[in-house]
Amino acid sequence: DAMVIQNPRYQVTQFGKPVTLSCSQTLNHNVMYWYQQKSSQAPKLLFHYYDKDFNNEADTPDNFQSRRPNTSFCFLDIRSPGLGDAAMYLCATSRRNQETQYFGPGTRLLVL
């Protein structure tokens, strides 16, 4: 089945220790998104890629970076995680900008 896969599902890191979350898709979609979702809150868009074009949201902290080495994979790098970065990180894809987004299962990040 075509899908969006996120690894790991759970990640524990230490305060200030860099961490990388990964997302892969078999849908062959052009657009990949990273969202941050905290408990009982709406998903918050961090950035998205349209093909190789990177689009950062204005309020995304510099601590968050992303890489998309090819169509199938996208990575979220948190350079120096703080306690406030503990959240669920959701990857989503869409065929084009205007079309429906399909979400992966998420990676739950815990910062100690």
Next chain:
Amino acid sequence: QKEVEQDPGPLSVPEGAIVSLNCTYSNSAFQYFMWYRQYSRKGPELLMYTYSSGNKEDGRFTAQVDKSSKYISLFIRDSQPSDSATYLCAMRGSGGYQKVTFGTGTKLQVIP
């Protein structure tokens, strides 16, 4: 005022009840309206996708959009315990890249 307002619940109903979930919004440019279902510690799953005003039915689910009132609804008929989840409304404008704006979600519990 948030662009999208959604009652967080929780909403508890007995099995078999008709459930009504609602969102209001302030941005008249929104044209596309979605409902996502999110089980605990999982990614959102698209349930319904509608364009502009009107109704759309899919099995036990009916989505309604009233653009004049800036109000959207999701009805679930014959609710089942497996419907217990958080329901997120989402919406965006049309033309070019338009960020999806999510509600904070309504937590639904269907009691057997």
